[in-house]
Amino acid sequence: MDSSQASHQIVADLLAERTGQQLTESRRWRVSSALGGVFREYGISNVDQLVCLLDEPRRRSTDRDLATEVVEALLNNETYFFRDKPTFDQLPADILPLLAERRRDTKRLTIWSAGCSTGQEVHSLAMMFAEQKERWAGWSIDILGTDVSHKAIRAARSGLYSQFEVQRGLGVAQMLRHFEETPAGWQIHEEVRRITRFQQHNMLGEAPLRQPVDLVLCRNVLLYFDQDTRRRAFARLSGALAPDGFLMLGAGETVVGQTDAFVPADKRASIYMRALPAVRAKVLQAG
Numbered sequence: 001m002d003s004s005q006a007s008h009q010i011v012a013d014l015l016a017e018r019t020g021q022q023l024t025e026s027r028r029w030r031v032s033s034a035l036g037g038v039f040r041e042y043g044i045s046n047v048d049q050l051v052c053l054l055d056e057p058r059r060r061s062t063d064r065d066l067a068t069e070v071v072e073a074l075l076n077n078e079t080y081f082f083r084d085k086p087t088f089d090q091l092p093a094d095i096l097p098l099l100a101e102r103r104r105d106t107k108r109l110t111i112w113s114a115g116c117s118t119g120q121e122v123h124s125l126a127m128m129f130a131e132q133k134e135r136w137a138g139w140s141i142d143i144l145g146t147d148v149s150h151k152a153i154r155a156a157r158s159g160l161y162s163q164f165e166v167q168r169g170l171g172v173a174q175m176l177r178h179f180e181e182t183p184a185g186w187q188i189h190e191e192v193r194r195i196t197r198f199q200q201h202n203m204l205g206e207a208p209l210r211q212p213v214d215l216v217l218c219r220n221v222l223l224y225f226d227q228d229t230r231r232r233a234f235a236r237l238s239g240a241l242a243p244d245g246f247l248m249l250g251a252g253e254t255v256v257g258q259t260d261a262f263v264p265a266d267k268r269a270s271i272y273m274r275a276l277p278a279v280r281a282k283v284l285q286a287g
Contacts, residue, residue, distance in 0.1 A: 007051040011070065014054070018071045019148045020204045020233070021224040034073050042066070072151050076224070079117040081169030082124045083219070084251050087270045091215075092128055095246055095271065099214050100135075102244055108140045112213045112240065114203045115221035116145030119156025119196075120169070125217075126192045127178050146201035146208050156198045159188040204232055212242035219270075220250035227258070234259035238274055247272040 008031060012023035023031070031047060032039075039045055042053060054066060082088050096109075103109060113122045122145035129136050147153050166175050166186045179186040201208045203218070216237055222230050237247060238261035247262060249255070249270050255262040262272040 004046070004048055007047040010051050010054070011047060011074070014067060015071055015074050018067070019075065019202065020229045021075070022226050022229075023074065031074070035070065038066075038069055038073050041069075068150070072149050075149050075152070077117045077149065077152050078220075079120045080165070081120045083121065083169060084270075085169070087248070087251055088124065090268060090271060091125075091248075092132065094268065095215065095248075099246070100139075103214065107138055109142070109215070110209060110211060110213050111141075111143045111215045111217070112209060113143065113145040114216060114218040114237070116147050116152075116156060116198065117149070118152050118161075118165075119145055119159070119198065120161075120165070121145070121217060121219070122156065122196050122198070123159065123188055123192060124169070126196050127174065129195060130178065130192050141195045143196045144209060145196065145198045146203065147198075148200065148202050150200050153198050153200045159193050160185045161188070162186070203236060204229070205236075207236065207240035209240065212245065213240050214242055214245045215248070216241055216245070217248045219248060220253070222249065222253050222258075231259055234261045238262065241274055243274060243276055245274070247274075 008023075008028055011031065012028070015021055015023050035047070035050065038050065042050075044050055044053065050070065054070070099109060111125060113125070116122050122143050125143050129141055145153075145156055147156070160182075161179075162185050166179060175186065178192050179188050181187075199208060203221070207213075218233075218237060222233055225233060234255065238259075241247060246265060247255075249272065251270055253270070255264070255272050261275055263275045265271040265273045
């Protein structure tokens with residue numbers, strides 16, 4: 001293994017250690033371009049020089065955390081509003097009404113978006129509730145978005161998006177209804193944001209919520225894990241989810257052959273439930 005290969009492996013190991021994500025051979029071609037901003041900031045031009053800086057024993061504790069900057073640069077924060085709309089449309093049409101019936105006594109719903117990136121998924125959910133005000137009047141709705149990236153969470157908390165970002169997944173009517181155009185960009189209305197919150201969190205760690213979660217969205221995150229890490233992630237998600245709650249994955253993801261913790265929720269695309277026989281029977285009966 002030459003020095004460049006060894007350096008790429010060190011960077012890959014750093015990413016896996018911090019996030020669980022694998023920097024596979026198919027993704028390594030983009031490492032230098034992804035790290036371009038880091039290279040410019042530190043006056044270097046390649047991964048070998050970067051690894052030397054990472055290994056610099058004289059780096060002071062007051063210096064910027066270079067390792068964190070490297071990891072953040074390598075993360076894929078691709079997202080947009082109402083991503084995979086046919087899948088997303090199942091929530092107001094099917095899943096949320098079913099959960100509303102099950103929670104009619106408490107009138108509380110807790111939703112967790114794991115790997116929320118810059119917040120479009122969380123804000124899509126919040127807009128969905130805002131557009132059904134009468135249906136959810138008197139309910140306590142808590143939507144938590146988490147991501148391993150500090151930078152992504154800062155962006156999500158701001159609720160501020162560029163013209164390009166709001167046009168991805170939103171129609172003009174939705175933009176005008178839920179956002180205000182400002183000199184800095186499109187700011188989502190406080191009425192939408194009030195049921196949302198964000199925090200930095202690694203989904204392979206302890207669940208970020210003390211109470212059981214009714215709905216977990218973990219979409220296009222597990223793709224970057226190896227099989228063992230994916231199994232650990234499913235165990236964490238199962239532990240966080242209420243016995244009769246639901247898990248939504250990305251269109252290209254599945255639990256089949258990956259874990260025993262979940263089973264498909266019949267006739268529902270990308271929707272899964274915990275592998276509890278009594279709950280499964282109840283869902284089947286409900287159709």
